[in-house]
Amino acid sequence: MSAILKIENLTMTYRVGKVDVHALRGVNLSVGRGEFVSIMGPSGCGKSTLLHVLGGLLKPTSGRVLIDGEDLTNMSDADRTDVRRRKIGFVFQRFNLFPTLSAEGNLRLAEHIHGQGKKIIDDETRREVLKLLRLENKMRHKPLEMSGGEQQRVALARAVINRPAIILADEPTGNLDSENSEVVLNMLKQLNRELNQTIVMITHNPEAAAVASRMIEMRDGIIVKDNG
Amino acid sequence: MDSLIASNIRQRPTRTLISVAGIALGVLLVVLNTGLVRGMLNDRIKRERGIGAEIQFTRKGSSVLSPSSVMSLDVRYGDRLSQIQGVKMVSPVGRYVQTGRSGLGFEQVDGIDFESYSAISGLRIVEGRIYGNENEVIIDEFKARQSNLGIGSEIQVFGRKMKVAGIYAPESGARIKMNLTDLQNFLTAENKCTFIMIKVDDPNQEQTVQKRINNELPGNIVLLTRDIATGFGRAIPGIDTFVRAVLVLSTIVSMLVILLAMYTTITERTREIGILKSLGASNSYIISVIEKEAIVISLIGVITGMAAALLAGWGIEKGTTLQLEFHWTWLLTAALIGLCGGALGALYPAIRAANQDPVKALSYE
Numbered sequence: 001m002s003a004i005l006k007i008e009n010l011t012m013t014y015r016v017g018k019v020d021v022h023a024l025r026g027v028n029l030s031v032g033r034g035e036f037v038s039i040m041g042p043s044g045c046g047k048s049t050l051l052h053v054l055g056g057l058l059k060p061t062s063g064r065v066l067i068d069g070e071d072l073t074n075m076s077d078a079d080r081t082d083v084r085r086r087k088i089g090f091v092f093q094r095f096n097l098f099p100t101l102s103a104e105g106n107l108r109l110a111e112h113i114h115g116q117g118k119k120i121i122d123d124e125t126r127r128e129v130l131k132l133l134r135l136e137n138k139m140r141h142k143p144l145e146m147s148g149g150e151q152q153r154v155a156l157a158r159a160v161i162n163r164p165a166i167i168l169a170d171e172p173t174g175n176l177d178s179e180n181s182e183v184v185l186n187m188l189k190q191l192n193r194e195l196n197q198t199i200v201m202i203t204h205n206p207e208a209a210a211v212a213s214r215m216i217e218m219r220d221g222i223i224v225k226d227n228g
Numbered sequence: 229m230d231s232l233i234a235s236n237i238r239q240r241p242t243r244t245l246i247s248v249a250g251i252a253l254g255v256l257l258v259v260l261n262t263g264l265v266r267g268m269l270n271d272r273i274k275r276e277r278g279i280g281a282e283i284q285f286t287r288k289g290s291s292v293l294s295p296s297s298v299m300s301l302d303v304r305y306g307d308r309l310s311q312i313q314g315v316k317m318v319s320p321v322g323r324y325v326q327t328g329r330s331g332l333g334f335e336q337v338d339g340i341d342f343e344s345y346s347a348i349s350g351l352r353i354v355e356g357r358i359y360g361n362e363n364e365v366i367i368d369e370f371k372a373r374q375s376n377l378g379i380g381s382e383i384q385v386f387g388r389k390m391k392v393a394g395i396y397a398p399e400s401g402a403r404i405k406m407n408l409t410d411l412q413n414f415l416t417a418e419n420k421c422t423f424i425m426i427k428v429d430d431p432n433q434e435q436t437v438q439k440r441i442n443n444e445l446p447g448n449i450v451l452l453t454r455d456i457a458t459g460f461g462r463a464i465p466g467i468d469t470f471v472r473a474v475l476v477l478s479t480i481v482s483m484l485v486i487l488l489a490m491y492t493t494i495t496e497r498t499r500e501i502g503i504l505k506s507l508g509a510s511n512s513y514i515i516s517v518i519e520k521e522a523i524v525i526s527l528i529g530v531i532t533g534m535a536a537a538l539l540a541g542w543g544i545e546k547g548t549t550l551q552l553e554f555h556w557t558w559l560l561t562a563a564l565i566g567l568c569g570g571a572l573g574a575l576y577p578a579i580r581a582a583n584q585d586p587v588k589a590l591s592y593e
Contacts, residue, residue: 057506057586078510085508096503096590100235109232113507158507 003066004165004198005031005054010063012049012221023049024060025221031166031200031214036192037228038212039202046221047202048170054200055088055168056080068165085114089159089167093174095151097143103154104139107161114162121161132194133157133187149180153187160191167191169201173208185211233521236493243489244525250485251529251566252536254478258562259537259554261474264544265467267553276456278400280349281319281425282434284456285309285441286449299323299412299420305445306424312444314437316429319344320421322411323402326385335549336402337365337385339411339421348427349400355379356394362410364393371403374545386414403549475565482529482569486522490577494518501581502589511582518578519571526570530563537562 012024023046031037039047052058053065056072059080065072068087072080090096097106111121130136133153143151152172159167169188173181189211191197203209217225237244276284287301303320310318322339342358345351356379359366365385367377372395375383382389385404396405412418428437434452441450494501504514541552 052587055506057590081505081508081510083508084506085510088508090506092506092590096499096506098232098235098500098503100239101232105231105235110507113504113509113513 002033003030004033004035004068005029005200006064006066007054008064010050010053010065011061012046012053012058013061022221024053024063026063027218027221027223029216029223029226031198033198034192034196035214035228036189036199036212037201037214037216038209039200039216039218040204040206040209041202041218042204045218047218050218051168051170051200051202054166055090056084085116087165089162089164091152091155091159091167091169091172093171095143095148095155095175097151097154097158099143102140102142103135103146103157106143106154106158107139110158110161125163126161129157129161132190147180148176149183152176152180152184156184156187156191160195160197163195163197166198166200169199171203172201173203173205181205181208232517233524236497236521237524240493243493244528247485247489247525247570248529248532250489251482251526251570252533254482254485254569255530255533255562255566256537256540257474257478257481258565259534259559260540260544260552262471262558262561263537263541263552263554264550265471266555266558267551270553271551273456275399275401275403277453278349278398279345279425279453280400280427282428282431282453283426283438283441284423284451284453285318285426285445286423286451288447288449299415299417299422301421301423303408303419303421303424305448308445309424309426309441312437312440314428314430314433314440315426317344317348317427319348319425319427320408321345321401321423321425322408322415322417322420323422324386324411324415326387335404337404337406337411338402339408340401340405341408345405345425348425350398351396351400353394354397356392359393359405359407359410362407362413363390365390365404365406366394366396367392367405368399368403369395369397370399374549475561478562479565479569482526482566483573486526486570486573487576489525490518490522490574491580494577494581497581498584498589498592501584502586502592505584505586506590514582515575515578518581519574522570522574522578523567526567529570530566533562533566534559 007027007029010024010027011022014021014023027050039050041047049058053060060073063073067083070083072083075083098109101109115121133156135153135157138146138150138154146154172188173184176184185208188199188201192199201212209215214228216223285305299322306318306320309315319341324337324339325334326337327334353366354369365383367383372378377383377392379392379394381392383392383404385406408421412420428434438450438452501514541554544550545552
């Protein structure tokens with residue numbers, strides 16, 4: 001399986017006041033195309049920082065991050081943003097949908113940014129994603145008119161609609177009840193299986209983590225367990 | 229992106245309304261002020277030209293250009309002027325300036341010698357008759373129409389009621405005219421006038437006649453009527469500076485309103501900026517979203533401002549003696565000020581938004 005994500009000796013140190021906080025202390029990881037990886041660990045173990053570095057939202061202190069062959073490490077902010085546009089889809093704990101836009105509007109916006117104004121997502125792909133996530137009848141609704149589970153499904157659709165190289169999911173069930181959590185996790189699984197979508201999900205919930213095909217455990221900024 | 233802009237404008241109606249009102253105010257300021265300046269100047273120029281005389285003669289401090297009621301020129305200058313070679317006819321005019329009927333602007337009353345004045349200007353009574361006593365005036369057709377006056381209507385002159393005896397045409401000089409002798413009596417200025425209209429034998433020789441008058445009666449003001457256009461601009465002190473100040477103020481108002489509105493909006497939408505960044509939106513994309521939103525708001529403001537200015541202009545012309553003249557160059561200037569002011573005002577908040585840390589923005593509560 002070819003690696004779509006490769007991390008080598010990744011460190012990240014924050015300066016908080018006069019104190020250096022070592023959020024990542026040398027992380028090595030390789031994720032193959034089509035893998036569904038969960039990263040688990042207690043609060044403060046560095047998993048959110050790792051996800052932000054993988055998504056190009058943060059620049060690491062040292063080490064290398066390669067997404068689909070592109071080295072994010074020495075890139076400028078603008079270049080990392082461009083990689084994010086082309087290759088990464090995000091799913092957040094708080095859904096992070098645009099409240100003023102309908103589900104359709106949220107998806108169209110992601111498509112617009114991805115395609116830089118040009119329509120590059122064909123209607124068939126769109127239909128397939130919406131059907132998979134059972135959103136066909138929800139497209140005119142605004143986020144506040146939908147349940148948490150529905151909102152997260154729209155967020156999933158937004159992340160996957162542009163067929164990114166990798167989806168980074170940050171506690172996607174953290175704001176959902178158990179019923180909706182199960183639905184969302186099943187859909188992540190389905191996206192992984194049916195669209196061969198690579199997914200890296202961070203969670204502190206062992207049950208959610210167990211849905212992934214590979215489980216990684218982090219503690220104090222390093223990977224302590226990897227069943228892959 | 230378009231629907232993001234449209235939805236933001238719709239979803240924040242108070243912010244949108246305040247911004248639109250701010251831009252509209254700037255546009256209103258420019259359109260109304262320039263319209264007033266232009267309208268008043270051109271109206272006076274048109275009417276001054278309508279008097280038919282090529283030259284106007286007056287003393288310093290009693291200028292035909294200034295809105296004052298000073299009558300310091302002796303009417304007997306008329307006899308001396310008549311004797312100058314090239315002068316065909318003369319007519320003394322006394323000018324009295326009073327506050328406009330609604331308290332806004334001012335209104336002029338000319339005291340004339342009807343016979344010589346009408347001989348020079350072609351003034352004729354189109355309805356009613358000439359004033360017959362000291363309590364009667366004649367008015368032009370515009371004044372009759374605008375103030376809804378007819379024969380026998382009462383009109384305030386010198387703070388007292390006078391009757392409209394007749395309506396005259398064409399428009400020339402002040403819109404209200406009365407007998408010069410009666411005006412002199414009211415102002416206790418016997419044998420005085422404000423200026424003397426001079427009709428020359430050959431209009432092509434007006435400059436030669438002007439020089440001749442200057443040589444024979446030095447120390448007075450001898451103006452060609454055609455130069456009065458530029459003369460009015462100069463006679464109202466600081467008019468250009470005033471117009472420029474209005475333009476600068478309007479631009480600043482537009483900029484500040486949009487800057488404050490967009491700055492507040494950006495703060496409110498910090499999280500949304502973070503989402504855009506997580507979707508891979510570039511800095512230029514984020515700046516363009518905010519700029520486009522500001523330009524759409526500014527455009528609505530410009531249209532509202534124009535409509536308000538036209539409406540206010542109509543009301544001002546109806547209710548006062550002030551005249552407005554809207555010219556496309558000033559309408560365009562006002563529109564550009566509104567749009568550019570809005571775009572410039574949004575630039576700082578837009579750049580600030582684009583440079584936000586995406587992780588902090590995403591965790592913004």
